[in-house]
Amino acid sequence: KQEVTQIPAALSVPEGENLVLNCSFTDSAIYNLQWFRQDPGKGLTSLLLIQSSQREQTSGRLNASLDKSSGRSTLYIAASQPGDSATYLCAVLDSGGGADGLTFGKGTHLIIQP
Amino acid sequence: NAGVTQTPKFQVLKTGQSMTLQCAQDMNHEYMSWYRQDPGMGLRLIHYSVGAGITDQGEVPNGYNVSRSTTEDFPLRLLSAAPSQTSVYFCASSPEGGISYGYTFGSGTRLTVV
Numbered sequence: 001k002q003e004v005t006q007i008p009a010a011l012s013v014p015e016g017e018n019l020v021l022n023c024s025f026t027d028s029a030i031y032n033l034q035w036f037r038q039d040p041g042k043g044l045t046s047l048l049l050i051q052s053s054q055r056e057q058t059s060g061r062l063n064a065s066l067d068k069s070s071g072r073s074t075l076y077i078a079a080s081q082p083g084d085s086a087t088y089l090c091a092v093l094d095s096g097g098g099a100d101g102l103t104f105g106k107g108t109h110l111i112i113q114p
Numbered sequence: 115n116a117g118v119t120q121t122p123k124f125q126v127l128k129t130g131q132s133m134t135l136q137c138a139q140d141m142n143h144e145y146m147s148w149y150r151q152d153p154g155m156g157l158r159l160i161h162y163s164v165g166a167g168i169t170d171q172g173e174v175p176n177g178y179n180v181s182r183s184t185t186e187d188f189p190l191r192l193l194s195a196a197p198s199q200t201s202v203y204f205c206a207s208s209p210e211g212g213i214s215y216g217y218t219f220g221s222g223t224r225l226t227v228v
Contacts, residue, residue, distance in 0.1 A: 032216065034217065043220055051214075101162055
């Protein structure tokens, strides 16, 4: 069974710092990996989708990388801002069969201090 | 486009009551699914549908019922609510099972069973 782990569980940094969030998964048979942002009491907003054949995706100050063979992904946030404070979730879509759907990590709760 | 719309946003039920959580999407997506989010557990798949008239179970289906009579709607029914079903419920959709375009999530329904 696929398992997704996110480290750290929580992170607090001063505004302006560059930071890296980590995601690891146990089964490399995936179609893709998706990073989401969740604000308190809100839904999930998709940030980046990386296909299994890709190494990275970029959107603005966000860059996500994928190393499928080692089962790892990172989300790099450049020049962090207080508005980046949220919980960041990563999820993988398995290609090995079984129920259709995403397997999620538990998230990294990020606080950017003004 | 409204995307994925969930109603209600909040609900309090008494143990044993039944209710239906509504989910509608206006993107003509074939795939729809329901997740629950619990503290320390991450999001888990309850039920999913690959098209009108087709549904299947996810990781945690017990106590829930679904049907898919139209492409747009995918309601989740709680047959006899239990305190263990206190959670935040998210509906998600995708045009093709998330392989190429990922998933779009609704804003969630926060359910409390007392």
